[in-house]
Amino acid sequence: MSQKGYAKLSNDLWRSPDGMKMLAVNPAALAYYVAAISYASDNMTDGRLDETVVRYVLRVPDDVIDYLVDEGKWEPDADGGWRIHNYDKWQNSRADIEAARARDRERKTRKPAASSTKKDSARNPDGIRTESDVNPEPSFNQNQNQNQNTSSHEEVGEARASAPATATAAEETRSESELIDVWEPDASCIAYADELARAGHPRVDLGALATRFRRKLHARGLAAYKLRAAPEALSAEFCTWIDTEVTILAQQPKAAVAPPTRHTAKPPTHRHTWDCGHVQTRMSPHEADYNHERHGWGASDWMTACAAEADRLNREDGIPDVESTLAGPAADTGSAALADGSMA
Secondary structure, rough: OOOOOOOOOOHHHEEEEEHHHHHHHHHHHHHHHHHHHHHHHHOOOOEEHHHHHHHHEEEEEEHHHHHHHHHHOOOEEOOEEEOOOHHHOOOOOOOHHHHHHHHHHHHHHOOOOOOOOHHHHOOOOOOOHHHHHHHOOOOOOOOOOOOOOOOOOHHHHHHHOOOOOOOOOOHHHHHHHHHHOOOOOOOHHHHHHHHHHHHHHHHOOOHHHHHHHHHHHHHOOOOOOOOOOOOOHHHHHHHHHHHHHHHHHHOOOOOOOOOOOOOOOEEEEEEEEOOHHHHHHHHHHHHHHHOOOOOOOOOOOOHHHHHHHHHHHHOOOOOOOOOOOOOEEEEEOHHHHHHEEEEO
């Protein structure tokens, strides 16, 4: 992130046709448009706006994005995201700002030149001090637009007084390491993961992913990812890690789920008796071969033959012999009585 500086904004923006239209039709679009310029200038993106930054850092609604694109204020970028229209025409580029800072650092490291301030006796031989000598003031232009490498006189003086001449590599490394250690996924990262989950994508374990993210930053350094030493820059990069993790999780084969065991009730076991339908159907072709007359209280030859067939079928079905097959179905009172010998 840049230090003190300014983005250029035309004085007549409010009364320009585009500005007046946004104020009348979509005031929020004007606010987000100015905020995007401020963000691009502060982060030296040369007018490029990553989609993650737009949606989860600046939090620009979709309808405002569409409006700014339709009005030509934002242009879709080939690599994703958007570019602010004509940004490089009015704002200082990253290369210009870094070159100016390099010149300033070089100037600070050089030995100060001898003071060119004249003594009062040399400047005013007659001993008369003019108003300009008493209160010297630099010329000031009200409409002058400042940018990041053209700070005001007060800011330059403050920066010179407070900033050290050079920052050692050890201090910069220690500061970067501390930043990585204390960084945690912020609200924008959590909201992005929640939005993906609501859309049906796999849920990401942000804690575990953040641990891997910090380890990778420690191993390679922020410069390898072209990141600024700022928490919001790390959060924006972490959102891209969330995208990658979601893609990986979606491609993993899902564990096969065994179908639930279905317990089906076994049909009740049928015990064949001499007069059940199965036996009677099988024995009917031979019915004429047997005498149907009962022998006193005993069973007839027909009943005995049918009972023997019933016992054979029960053995085939694995049904143990528990009682005489002459008992017959309980509902058939005639057969039961016949088995008991109570009917003649």
